[in-house]
Amino acid sequence: MKLLFCPRCGDVKKLKVNRKRWCSCRSSWGAYGQCGERAFVGGDAIIIGLHNRDVAEGVNRGRAERTTLRAWMFEKDHPRVTQVTESNEPDEVTA
Numbered sequence: 001m002k003l004l005f006c007p008r009c010g011d012v013k014k015l016k017v018n019r020k021r022w023c024s025c026r027s028s029w030g031a032y033g034q035c036g037e038r039a040f041v042g043g044d045a046i047i048i049g050l051h052n053r054d055v056a057e058g059v060n061r062g063r064a065e066r067t068t069l070r071a072w073m074f075e076k077d078h079p080r081v082t083q084v085t086e087s088n089e090p091d092e093v094t095a
């Protein structure tokens with residue numbers, strides 16, 4: 001699972017397929033491409049990955065006990081994260 005994090009306003013948003021999600025200050029946006037795995041990001045956005053299995057296991061355990069989740073920040077040149085500029089705006093992502 002990928003989340004958009006804005007370093008300016010601290011907002012965190014869940015990415016959606018083919019649709020841009022903007023942070024509160026509108027300096028960052030992100031979206032999944034058609035495949036639902038590759039992320040496109042604009043502005044100052046940082047993509048945070050949550051380990052899907054950790055989330056699923058935590059949900060299955062319920063909230064009776066604390067669950068530790070693994071998370072990381074994707075580097076800008078990661079194959080599943082594309083930094084978008086005006087010159088490489090993908091057709092599959094809309095505002």
Ligand SMILES: [Zn+2]
Pocket residue numbers: 006007008009010011023024025026027028
């Ligand atoms: Zn922001």
